[in-house]
Amino acid sequence: MNSDSNRLSRRSLVLSAGGLAAAGTVSALGVGSTRSTAAPATFTHPGMLHNAGDINRARARVAAGDDPWLAGWNRLIANPHAQAGWAPRPQQRIIRGGAGENYGFLYNDIAAAYQNALRWHIKGTSAHGDTARNVLNAWSNTLVSIDGDSNRYLALGLYGWQFANVAELMRGYPGFDLSRFQQMMINVFSGWNHDFLVRHNDVCDSHYWANWDLCNMASLMAIGILTDNPGMYDEAVTYFKSGRGNGAIRHAVPFLYPQVEGYDLGQWQESGRDQGHSVMGMGQLGALCEMAWNQGDDLYSYDGRRFMKAAQYVAKYNLGQNVPFTTYRWGVGANCDPQQQTVISSASRGHIRPVWAMLHFHYNRRLYVDDKYISQMYFSIDPEGGGGDYGSTSGGFDQLGFGTLMYAK
Template identity: 70%
Template sequence: MSRTSPHQHLQHTELSRRGLLRTAGGLGAALALGGGGALAASTAGTASAAPATWTHPGMLHNAGDINRAKVRVAAGDDPWLSGWNKLVANSHSQSTWTNRATATIIRGGTGENYSLLFNDIAAAYQNALRWQVGGTEANAVCAVNILNAWSRTLTSVTGNADRFLAAGLYGWQFANACELMRGYSGFDLAAAQEMLVKVFYPLNNSFLTNHNDACITNYWANWDLCNMASILAIGILNQDSAKYDQAVTYFKSGAGNGSLAHAVPYLYTDSAGYALGQWQESGRDQGHTVMGMGQMGALCEMAWNQGDDLYSYDSRRFMKAAQYVAKYNIGQDVPFTTYNWGTGQNCTASSQTVISSASRGQVRPVWAMLHFHYNRRLGLDDKYISQMYYDLVAPEGGGGDYGTTSGGFDQLGFGTLMYAK
């Protein structure tokens, strides 16, 4: 899918960064972002968002992230050591974890068993991190056993409409665990790639295309976002340019609530001069709003590691939303414009007139990724994001540290360990 001409200036930045990443082997080039120049001009005609050369590992973590965590933890430096200690203490990161792979996962309706999958994914990811950062072979073996078992066993994800949430959330998370184990002896990458394409992608694609036969605005931003993230992650794992392009194009111009302009419908500047963006779910509750920071953040981070700067797309619209969400959740007031949308199959009119205080201040491990990108990579003043992260969240844990229900597993976490700079 092609890039669109109204954002030609942004296209130059993205392509110049991809060229720099290619030249630098994917390490350390992030600091060069923004240096468009001749390189950007020479590559502006590129039609596809997908990279000419794929970077591996290149989803939530690149080789530089892993090496930095490894060196800093070995040296006993904080905050990396504090993040590592959170990982090691988590029950899911133990090499004795036994997978519970099953053929059919059900989310929504009768017979729900999807906790089997999200717990095992958390265990695979955390064991993979322990191997990558700590070098312990037992953790690698555990991660591979979990991933191989599910890749060879899972044949369907079903249930009521919530099956689309399962397909989105657990699709991108499973792919990320696989990416960390890519190339490890005994890991059946081909089985994982095939399973993700046969079991997860059809649901991801169906949702973004048809939205469960509902009004296009019926489903909240997170539904689109997790399915976009799954398609992007599968595209990276499988080096599938068409899928990668599908996710990036939807982020920029999709019809549903997960595309950037729909997810952040209103922009403001507060009395202190900070740009803010109202999040689409702000009138619903803060738990799902903060979840959105994690879903869009994962999408942006994965694209970043393949050379696409979605974080800065549309004049850093996502950063404005993150500042808005963080400011409200640290206890400060934010503006709110009445949000109107259509529900159900017939687009029945609905509206929210005030921001919701439900679950205000909820802690989820999504903020390190955003803070260390905007503040440390780009050197921007992210006042409210910083306060949210340092005052309420740090150091970040992961699945198993934030309760036993699905909300605590909507993000993989451990951002303090993997993103601190």
């Protein structure tokens, strides 16, 4: 099962199972897989954070009153953002960083659209579907640019992949102007996502932390899927494998530690910075891997499951246990001025974000591998909530959440 040469094609399984998923059958798509090097000839829809099987399973389990899905559902419907009738507040110009910041309008509306989209899919209530549609239509009719200082690139990445995911869930909904929304994502987001990965704001490629690359990679991938654009999708996958910046997997996980107390670990690039951003990285890279998985590419297992080793490392340390640390060196600014960190940071240790369900249910329930620390982290905080459940500032909205509801298997 673990030999690449013996694996079935993950993409073939996705495409051949498409009819079953569309018919409402929850399919178990492939324990093992090979990794392809190009975008699919035909993109799978829905095929970002959630495929048809995820949606059907959540719908059936909630209807049956089964936990943990029911507990995840109850967490969803208690969130103020998940209520029908949420009034969108679209802006022509979103600013993150510098004078006039107003990006809270955007991340709150995205959270509301996503949560209402989930309520529509799982219970079929048109009031929630209409609310999600209205948020999407309002923004696609209004938003022209995302500006600010360098932090605008965080907004372009984070809200790019999240917004595209909501639109994917609402594809085909009556009255949703998908074409206009797709054009907004291209005009406002994707070109700048590409620009950041290529130029890095005219500084050293190692200057920005891994999360900056990762969210822009995820945005390109999501918009590529939403608009059936193989070039965007391939750019994200290629960057993950061989990019110059810290979002590339071997830069994001620069050091490996085999068999530390029986488990392979990988040092995360932001571990010497703080734990809030390290946990954030699990959510950003997890989103990228999940979207790729639903299009037939197994980035989760790429390079000997390098990402899983990093997730185990971050989880173990944030559970209060010790992990090894190798001095991390990098360059900043236009001249790559040398920097180094000699110890892991304890800042915000134990930080909670809704990122662990996706990883646990992939590695443990799809692949049947022992994910000891990921599992412990997930079960210490389940059921997972979403935007609005983890504070009102932007960090609580860096991931869409509700993994217990949507990923439990």
